[in-house]
Amino acid sequence: MAMRGIGKKRANQTARARRRPGRPGGAGHTEAVREALLRAARELFAQRDFRAVSVRGIAARAKVNPALVHYHFGDKRGLYRAMLQQTLGPVLQRAQAFSESGSEPDLRELVGNIMRVLAQEPWVPRLIVREVLAEEGAFRDIFAREFAAKGGGRLPAILARERERGVVRQDLDLTLTALSIMSMTLFPFVAQPVVEQVFGLRIDDAFARRLAEHTVRLLFEGAGPRPRGGKRK
Known part of the structure; x- marks a missing residue:
C-alpha cells in the first residue's frame, strides 16, 4: 500500500511538471x-x-x-486590450488597407463602419469617455497609440489619395479635415445621452447608416444650396 501511494504521488508530480507554466489543468x-x-x-x-x-x-x-x-x-490590461482589438480591429484593418493599398479609398464605407461599431457596441463610447478622455484615464496612451493612431491617424493619408483623384480640394488642410471627420463620427456616440434627450434621436444601426451618409455628403457637398442643375463639384 505504501509503495502504491508513493507511485501515485510521483505520477501526480510528473503530470504537474509536464504542465506548461501558468496553464491551469482541465479542459x-x-x-x-x-x-x-x-x-x-x-x-x-x-x-x-x-x-x-x-x-x-x-x-x-x-x-x-x-x-x-x-x-x-x-493580466487584466491584456484582456482589456484584446477586448478592444476584437471590436475595433476589423475597422482599423480596413483603414490601413485604404491608406496603403492601390484600391480606391471609400470614405463612406470607412465612416459607416466606424459608426456601426459605435452603435452596436455602446460600451466603446463609454470606455472612450471614462478611460481615455478623463484626466486619469487608465487607457489614454494605449488607446491613442494602438487604436486612434491606426484609425483616425490614417485619415490624412486617405484624404491625400482622394485629393489625387480630384475628390478633395487642393486648398484643404488634410489634418484638420481628418479631425473634422473624427469629430463628426465620434461625438454623437460619445455624447449619446445628451444627443438622444436634446434631439430626440435613437442611436441604433439605422441612425448610424443615416448619419454616415449625412456626414460624407456634408463633407463633400457642404451645407450651402446646390447650384442649379445638380450637385456641387
Whole structure:
C-alpha cells in the first residue's frame, strides 16, 4: 500500500511538471472560454471603470477559473486590450488597407463602419469617455497609440489619395479635415445621452447608416444650396 501511494504521488508530480507554466489543468483551454472572458469583460467594463473591475469578477461572470484570465491574456490590461482589438480591429484593418493599398479609398464605407461599431457596441463610447478622455484615464496612451493612431491617424493619408483623384480640394488642410471627420463620427456616440434627450434621436444601426451618409455628403457637398442643375463639384 505504501509503495502504491508513493507511485501515485510521483505520477501526480510528473503530470504537474509536464504542465506548461501558468496553464491551469482541465479542459478549459478552448476558444469558447476565451470568448466567454471577452464577453464578460465587455459587460463589466461597460458598467464600471477599469480599476473597479477585478480579474475575479470577470472570471465569475464568465464562470471560469480566474487563472484562465492570466493564461489567455496575461493580466487584466491584456484582456482589456484584446477586448478592444476584437471590436475595433476589423475597422482599423480596413483603414490601413485604404491608406496603403492601390484600391480606391471609400470614405463612406470607412465612416459607416466606424459608426456601426459605435452603435452596436455602446460600451466603446463609454470606455472612450471614462478611460481615455478623463484626466486619469487608465487607457489614454494605449488607446491613442494602438487604436486612434491606426484609425483616425490614417485619415490624412486617405484624404491625400482622394485629393489625387480630384475628390478633395487642393486648398484643404488634410489634418484638420481628418479631425473634422473624427469629430463628426465620434461625438454623437460619445455624447449619446445628451444627443438622444436634446434631439430626440435613437442611436441604433439605422441612425448610424443615416448619419454616415449625412456626414460624407456634408463633407463633400457642404451645407450651402446646390447650384442649379445638380450637385456641387
